[in-house]
Amino acid sequence: MGVIHIKDHHGGLHKIEAIEGWRVMEIIRGHGFAIKGLCGGACACATCHVYVEPLWSEKIHPARDDEEAMLDEVPTVADNSRLSCQIIYTPELDGLTVELADAA
Numbered sequence: 001m002g003v004i005h006i007k008d009h010h011g012g013l014h015k016i017e018a019i020e021g022w023r024v025m026e027i028i029r030g031h032g033f034a035i036k037g038l039c040g041g042a043c044a045c046a047t048c049h050v051y052v053e054p055l056w057s058e059k060i061h062p063a064r065d066d067e068e069a070m071l072d073e074v075p076t077v078a079d080n081s082r083l084s085c086q087i088i089y090t091p092e093l094d095g096l097t098v099e100l101a102d103a104a
Contacts, residue, residue: 025085035084036048050082
C-alpha cells in the first residue's frame with residue numbers, strides 16, 4: 001500500500017492509504033471524502049473532478065479524449081484538472097497529491 005494526499009474543500013490536507021489498482025476516486029470516496037463519482041468510474045460525468053499537484057502531472061498518464069470532453073463541461077477546469085476515476089493508483093504514484101474541486 002501507498003499513500004495519497006488529499007486537500008479537502010476547506011483547505012485541510014489529509015494523508016490516506018491507497019490500494020494498487022484502484023481508481024483514485026474510489027480511494028478518496030472509500031475514506032469518506034465528499035466526492036460523488038456518480039457514474040462509478042465510467043467517465044460519463046465530472047463529479048470526481050480533482051486538481052493534480054503540478055509535480056505529479058507528468059507521472060500520470062495523459063487524459064484521453066473522453067476525459068477531456070467531460071472536463072470541457074466543468075466551469076472550474078484548470079490546466080491540472082483531472083477526473084479521479086481515470087487515474088489508477090500504482091506504486092509510482094505513492095505520495096500523489098490532489099485537491100478536491102468544488103463541484104466534486
